[in-house]
Amino acid sequence: MPWARAPSWDMPDVGVGLWTMRSTAARPIHAAAAYSELARDALHAEALGFHSLWLAEHHFWYDGWCPAPVAAAAAVLSPTSTLKAGTGVHLLPLWDPSTAAAAAETLVALAGERLYLGVGLGYRDEEFDGFGLSRRTRGRRMDAALDEIAVRWNQEGRGPRVLVGGFSAAAMTRAGTRGLGIFLPFSLTRVKLATTIGRYREAAHEAGQTPGMVGMLKYAWVTDGSSRQREAAERLIAASALEYSGCWFELNGRSGFAEPELLARQLSLATANALIGTPGDIAEEIAQLDDAGVDLVVLQVTRDDVSADHLHTMEAIAGALFPSPPALST
Amino acid sequence: MRVGLLLSLSGRDGADRDLGRRAAQAEAAGLDLIWLEPGRGAPGEGGSDTLVAAAFVAPLTAAIRIAACVDAGTHPVHIAEEAIVADNISNGRLLLGINGEIDAAATLAETLDLVIAATAPSPFRHRGERWAVPANIEANVSEERVSVTPQPAQLALPIWVAGAGGTGAARERGLSHVSGAGVGPAEAERLWRATEDALGRVSATLRRPAIRTVAATAAGDFDDQAVVAGLRAESHLWGLDVVMLALPVGLAQAAHARAVERIGSLVRPQLQMHAPPAYLLEHLETKLRPRFPSVAGGEGPT
Numbered sequence: 043m044p045w046a047r048a049p050s051w052d053m054p055d056v057g058v059g060l061w062t063m064r065s066t067a068a069r070p071i072h073a074a075a076a077y078s079e080l081a082r083d084a085l086h087a088e089a090l091g092f093h094s095l096w097l098a099e100h101h102f103w104y105d106g107w108c109p110a111p112v113a114a115a116a117a118v119l120s121p122t123s124t125l126k127a128g129t130g131v132h133l134l135p136l137w138d139p140s141t142a143a144a145a146a147e148t149l150v151a152l153a154g155e156r157l158y159l160g161v162g163l164g165y166r167d168e169e170f171d172g173f174g175l176s177r178r179t180r181g182r183r184m185d186a187a188l189d190e191i192a193v194r195w196n197q198e199g200r201g202p203r204v205l206v207g208g209f210s211a212a213a214m215t216r217a218g219t220r221g222l223g224i225f226l227p228f229s230l231t232r233v234k235l236a237t238t239i240g241r242y243r244e245a246a247h248e249a250g251q252t253p254g255m256v257g258m259l260k261y262a263w264v265t266d267g268s269s270r271q272r273e274a275a276e277r278l279i280a281a282s283a284l285e286y287s288g289c290w291f292e293l294n295g296r297s298g299f300a301e302p303e304l305l306a307r308q309l310s311l312a313t314a315n316a317l318i319g320t321p322g323d324i325a326e327e328i329a330q331l332d333d334a335g336v337d338l339v340v341l342q343v344t345r346d347d348v349s350a351d352h353l354h355t356m357e358a359i360a361g362a363l364f365p366s367p368p369a370l371s372t
Numbered sequence: 373m374r375v376g377l378l379l380s381l382s383g384r385d386g387a388d389r390d391l392g393r394r395a396a397q398a399e400a401a402g403l404d405l406i407w408l409e410p411g412r413g414a415p416g417e418g419g420s421d422t423l424v425a426a427a428f429v430a431p432l433t434a435a436i437r438i439a440a441c442v443d444a445g446t447h448p449v450h451i452a453e454e455a456i457v458a459d460n461i462s463n464g465r466l467l468l469g470i471n472g473e474i475d476a477a478a479t480l481a482e483t484l485d486l487v488i489a490a491t492a493p494s495p496f497r498h499r500g501e502r503w504a505v506p507a508n509i510e511a512n513v514s515e516e517r518v519s520v521t522p523q524p525a526q527l528a529l530p531i532w533v534a535g536a537g538g539t540g541a542a543r544e545r546g547l548s549h550v551s552g553a554g555v556g557p558a559e560a561e562r563l564w565r566a567t568e569d570a571l572g573r574v575s576a577t578l579r580r581p582a583i584r585t586v587a588a589t590a591a592g593d594f595d596d597q598a599v600v601a602g603l604r605a606e607s608h609l610w611g612l613d614v615v616m617l618a619l620p621v622g623l624a625q626a627a628h629a630r631a632v633e634r635i636g637s638l639v640r641p642q643l644q645m646h647a648p649p650a651y652l653l654e655h656l657e658t659k660l661r662p663r664f665p666s667v668a669g670g671e672g673p674t
Contacts, residue, residue, distance in 0.1 A: 063460075065522070073522035077460040081431045101453070102515075106522025109453040116427035117461045120392055141421075141446050145454070148381065148421040151388040152428045171514035173447060174507040 053329055055338040056363055058087050058356055059096030059259065060130050063114065064105040064346045066285065073106050077117060084118040086353060087125055090360035094126035094158060096259075096340045099133050101169045105346075112145040112157075119153035130225060130259060130340055131162030131207040135183035136173050143191040146202045155200075160225040160257065161188075162207035166290060185216065193220050205257050209238050218245025223254030228261050228342060229311040232334065239335045255337045261316035262324055262341035264358045276313040282345040283312050317341070321362035328363070373607055373643040376405035376439070377632060378583055378618040381420040388425070390625060395429035397629055398436060401636025405437035407469070407583070407616040423454035423468075430462035438462055439616075441469035441534055444479050448486035449505060449520060456491060456524045464525035467532065469550065474537040478502075481541045484533065488545070490520040491529045532581060539563050543570050551582035553618060561610035581614040582606070586635075588619050592627030595667045596638040603643060634664050 061083065063076040071079075087095045097114050100107040108114050115127035134142060149157050163180045164170065170177045188204070195201030205225040206217035217224045224242050226235070239256055246253040261279050265271035284305075289297065293304040317324045328339050341359065343352040377398045381388055398406050406429070408422040422440035429438060440458065442451055451470075459466040470487065472480025482500040489496040490505075495517035498505040508514045533542035534550040542549035549567070551560040560582060568575045584603070588594040599617075606612040617639075619631050637660050642648055 074525040145421040167513040171512040
């Protein structure tokens with residue numbers, strides 16, 4: 043069925059993510075090659091008409107998961123001219139606020155106002171311990187860092203745009219009361235999405251703030267629309283999150299792999315709320331997210347653990363989303 | 373001699389938009405490296421992150437080495453992580469400069485030890501005055517040793533030590549110390565004699581870098597013969613072998629570009645041989661000199 047929706051004014055901004063530059067056992071790659079693909083993919087994302095490209099952060103893991111996403115964002119912004127770079131998310135409590143501020147402000151000075159700083163608490167004990175911190179302090183450290191740098195940027199109307207990651211009541215209050223945006227995880231159902239955005243807006247209004255940007259991560263997988271391909275996509279999405287979730291999620295006080303049933307339930311959250319279908323179906327679902335109050339959708343198109351061509355996915359979705367992509371019109 | 377260009381970050385919005393272009397110009401002029409110096413504004417104004425700047429210029433250049441100078445004091449594991457990312461983005465072209473002031477010797481020494489450990493392949497454990505990695509805080513599930521990942525693209529990340537407080541710390545670790553603009557030829561000679569005495573033959577493996585300023589006019593012209601003579605004299609006196617030339621702050625775009633071209637065409641070529649023969653110099657004079665206006669009474673490197 044051809045894509046026949048009216049012009050793009052009722053669509054949220056659409057970005058792609060999450061680049062991690064991991065070298066997993068299933069998909070090994072030299073780190074320098076992974077970072078050179080990042081710069082190449084950024085040019086590709088810009089040419090296809092995407093709004094932004096998003097990075098993630100973790101530390102001390104065998105696969106070399108990018109530990110410094112703002113430095114990596116520099117490689118996204120220097121070869122491009124209009125594409126934005128985002129962090130989904132930058133683990134702010136692990137950083138000294140002045141160090142994090144200097145990195146972000148330097149990039150804005152070099153590249154202009156094209157940086158979106160999604161920030162999150164972090165959850166792996168080992169990462170906090172590596173920086174001499176107790177995980178228990180993460181909420182306080184996040185509040186202090188936001189007060190020190192994000193509120194200042196917001197008031198001065200400069201610096202990167204800050205989106206607070208998460209969906210808990212605490213996260214919505216943290217963002218709303220400071221007039222900062224939010225960055226929601228992929229796991230929210232449609233109902234949960236509405237209540238979460240409602241809670242966020244309420245927190246902002248009660249504090250006399252204007253609600254900021256609502257961003258959201260969504261798994262995206264292009265199929266021919268058949269149920270056979272949908273089932274295959276669901277299996278692959280679950281497989282792509284298996285190692286990460288199994289190793290890092292603490293379920294019932296144990297590693298995810300020790301609790302296979304709970305782990306399977308976690309993985310089903312990713313598949314149940316994923317955008318799976320023809321490019322037209324995916325564009326339709328993205329438009330529905332706009333109706334729900336989402337301003338920016340970041341499509342999870344990279345697969346660190348399974349073999350899949352994210353450039354193909356990007357091209358197919360861009361073809362449905364952007365009626366005449368800049369790449370073809372110039 | 374390796375000839376590079378010092379590029380200073382201002383740390384202010386809008387003022388650094390030219391950095392990518394300037395790095396590409398330095399590469400186009402055949403220079404060996406750029407040295408990125410942090411903007412050091414008034415206290416409380418916030419610093420600037422030269423490793424982010426290195427990551428930014430890397431995709432805009434292909435061959436030039438990128439040296440990023442950072443101030444000791446930032447958590448060394450974060451310095452290491454940003455340096456590793458910048459090294460991979462540049463496909464192994466990063467050099468890390470660590471700057472320490474004279475009143476912060478302990479912080480500099482601990483920073484060097486931690487950065488060296490964090491950029492090396494083996495898992496490490498550090499216990500120092502200021503930092504403990506991993507901290508093994510009771511509430512945390514933690515490890516005996518940690519590995520910072522990924523690894524740099526280079527098998528060993530080159531580290532130089534800058535700043536007035538850095539010479540001793542550099543020497544103790546077998547690293548190069550950078551003679552800053554304020555360290556003149558006589559002082560540099562004294563420092564390197566002491567390094568030779570302390571390290572013996574190991575000192576032969578070290579580059580001998582210095583930052584030297586070029587007194588260019590507002591149009592970007594300078595007396596290149598005086599610059600060449602000054603650098604050659606320092607090469608003979610104390611073994612200067614990598615120079616980072618600093619142009620006046622605030623030079624307009626076109627003037628900056630012209631000065632960099634002159635460095636590439638008239639300064640660097642003359643410093644690639646011990647004594648270039650007269651017929652080569654004459655050729656340079658007749659073929660290249662006319663492209664650049666002469667600067668009567670200009671000053672050499674200071």
